[in-house]
Amino acid sequence: MGSLAYREDLEEEKNSEFTWEVQANNQAYNSQFKEKVFLCWQRKKYKKNVIHTAKYNVFSFLPLNLYEQFRRFSNLYFLLIILLQSIPEISTLPSFTLLVPLICLLTIRAIRDLVDDIVSRDEVGAG
Numbered sequence: 001m002g003s004l005a006y007r008e009d010l011e012e013e014k015n016s017e018f019t020w021e022v023q024a025n026n027q028a029y030n031s032q033f034k035e036k037v038f039l040c041w042q043r044k045k046y047k048k049n050v051i052h053t054a055k056y057n058v059f060s061f062l063p064l065n066l067y068e069q070f071r072r073f074s075n076l077y078f079l080l081i082i083l084l085q086s087i088p089e090i091s092t093l094p095s096f097t098l099l100v101p102l103i104c105l106l107t108i109r110a111i112r113d114l115v116d117d118i119v120s121r122d123e124v125g126a127g
Helices: 002-015 027-033 061-071 073-085 096-119
Strands: 034-038 041-044 051-053 122-124
Touching: 061 073, 061 096, 073 096
Parallel strands: none
Antiparallel strands: 034 041, 051 122
16 A cells, blocks of 8 residues: 555655756757857856865965065075075175075976966866
């Protein structure tokens, strides 16, 4: 008797107004969720369910990277020596002879961090 009631429930669900229809590849159906913004560019009506994992963005790259670079004691020591070499009374070398290698080192590490951040960006979730 239980299976008969179960079959009746299934038939009622099939005939009810609330049914699920999957239309994943129906372009006409899916185009209703896009709205025209400018000329032929389209923007989606709803946000995607995507998580971006990135350490930097356009505005925070330089300050955060410099902060991380100068947290290292060696870079801070190198900068202190350059500042001391810029004082003419105690200087033994011109200050640019130490400044150029520090700038090269910071640039190389910044490029490496930027490439790592771009490569390791993950998009997790359904879009």
